[in-house]
Amino acid sequence: MNFLIEDRKTRIYWNPYFGGFLLGLILLFSFYMSGRGVGASGGIKSAVVATVNAVAPTHAENSAYFSKFLKGDKSPLNTWLVFQMLGVIAGAFFSGAINNRLKIRVQHSPKISPKTRLWFALLGGFLFGGGAQLARGCTSGGALSGFAANSLGGLIIMVSIFGSGYLFAYFFRKLWI
Amino acid sequence: MSKRYIFISVVFIALALVLVLLPKQQNRNAFRPDLLLLEINSGDRFLSVDHIAERIIQGDPSILLIDVRNPDLYDEYHIPGSFNIPLNEVLNDSLNAALQLAHKDIVFYSNSTLSADQAWILCRRNKMENQYVMEGGLNTWFDHIMTPVPPRETEGNDAIALYEFRSGASIFFGMPAPVVAYKAPETVKLQNTAVTRKPEPAKQVIELKKVEEEEEEEEGC
C-alpha cells in the first residue's frame, strides 16, 4: 500500500495500480451494461441546461446551443450522466466518511492563500466547462472512456489535455509546489 | 520495481500480445435472418393509404414517400411529394445514407404491395431503419382515396366518417368531385388536368445536415 507522508490516520489511499485496475473494471462493467463509459462534464451541462430552462424557458429555446438538449417534456436532468454523477457524489462521500476524510476546508499549497486557490479553482472550472463543450468530453468521459472505446476523439482529448498540461505546467508551478 | 509489479506487468503485456496473435473473427456484423423474419411476419411496416393521405394533407414533414416503379410510370402519376427511386436502384449506398440522415419515415410504394415490399426488404437488409410500405400500393390508393366508395346503409358511423375523409382527400389530391373509378390492373392512368391543377406540396428537401441531426441525440460525456 502506498502511504503518504502526511498524517497516516486520515490520509491513507489505495495503491494506485489497484485503484486503476478497479476503475478499468468499472469501465468494462459500464460498457457491458449501458454501452457507454463514465463521464462528468455532461452532468454539469445538463444542470446548466435545466437551470436555464427553469429560469428563462424562452431564452433556452431560442438559444442555439441549449435548445439542442431540450427534448419535449423530459427534464434535461433525466440523463444517464446525471444519475451517474449522483452516484459518484454518494460513493465519494461514503469513501470519505469511512476514511475519516470528511472536512469542510480549502485545500491549497502553503505558498498561496485560500482566496488565491479559490479564484484559480473558479478560473479552472470556467475553462474546463467551456473546453469540455468544445471537445465534447472531459478527462473521464472523453479521454478515459472514449479512448477505451477506441474513439479518435478520445485519443485527441487525452493527448491535448495532458499535452497542454505538461506544456504549461511551468507557469502554474507557484500554485502547487 | 518489486517482483510483484514485474509479474503484473508481464501478465498485462502477455494478455495484449495474445490479443494481437489471436485469429480474427470474420463474422462481425453477422446478418440475422431470424430477426428479419420476425419483422416480416409482424407486418408492422405496413401503413394504410388512409394514414398516408392524412399525413400528407396535414403537411407532416416527417414522411418521405418513395415511388419504386419505373420513371415513366412515375411521370404519368405519382403521389404528390414523393420521390422516384426505381427498385433496381434502391440499394445505392450514398442514397441510403442520405435517406437515413433525413430522419424521416420512409414509405415505399408501388402499384400493388409487391415491389414496395421488395424494396423494404432490400433496404432493411442494408440496415436502414424507419421504413414502411404503403399497403396495397397505388391500386388501393385509387380505390380508397381518389375514388372512394360510399358506405352502404348498414355500415356504422365509422364508415361514414372514413368516407367523408376520403372524399375530402380525393379533392385535395386533385380529383374533381365524385368520379367514376377507373382502374387498370397494373398501370394506372389519370387525366392530366385533374392532377396538374393542384399545386404539389412544398418539395421536401433532404438536407445533408449530418452535423445538426447527430447532435440532437447524444448526451455526450
Place this chain on the structure above:
Amino acid sequence: MGPLIPNEIISPEWNHVFAVLIGIAFGIVMESSGFSSSRKIMGSFYAYDFTMIRVFMTAAITALIGVLYMDYFGWIDRTELFVVPTYLGATIIGGALMGIGFLAAGFCPGTSFLAAAIGKVDGMVFIGGAFLGILFFGEIFPLISDFYYANYLGHITIEESLGIAPDWLALIFVVIAVAVFYVLSIIRKSVQKVKY
C-alpha cells in the same frame, strides 16, 4: 450479447439504476485512490506524486484489453460502444483549454465532484466555475458555432482513422504504460519529496 441495455436484453428502465450504481463504484474507487485531493492529482505534473498517471493508465489498459477480450468471447459487440464524435479543431482547442484549466484548478469535472462530496470548498467552487463556463459557452455559441461544427469526422474510431487495429493499439499502449510506470518509479526515488 452485450452491451445489454442497448440491445434490450435488460429493459432500458434499468439504465439509470445502473448509472447510479456505476457512479457509486466510480466515486468510491476514485476517492479511495486519492483523487479528491487536488494536490495529489497535480503531483503528476510536478513530479512529486504520480498517482494520477498511474491510475489513469492502468484503468485505460485494463479497459482496452478487457473490451477486446469480451468482444472476442462474444460477450459484447464492441462496435456498439459509444464513440465520441470528433470535430478536429474544436476537440484540440477544447483539450488545450482544459489542460490549462486543469493546471489552474487541479481538478477535472469528475474529481471536483469527489472533492466537493468530502467537503472541499475548492471542489465546489470548481463546479460553480464549470457551470459558469458552460453558461458562457452557451451564450457565445452563435459566434463560434462554425468552429464548433468544423471538421466533423463523425463518430470515428482510431481504427478507421489512423488504421491502427485495436489489438495493436492495446499492445502498444500497454508497453508504453509499463515503460512509463518503470520510469516513474525511478523518478520517484530520486526526486525530493514534497510534503503535502
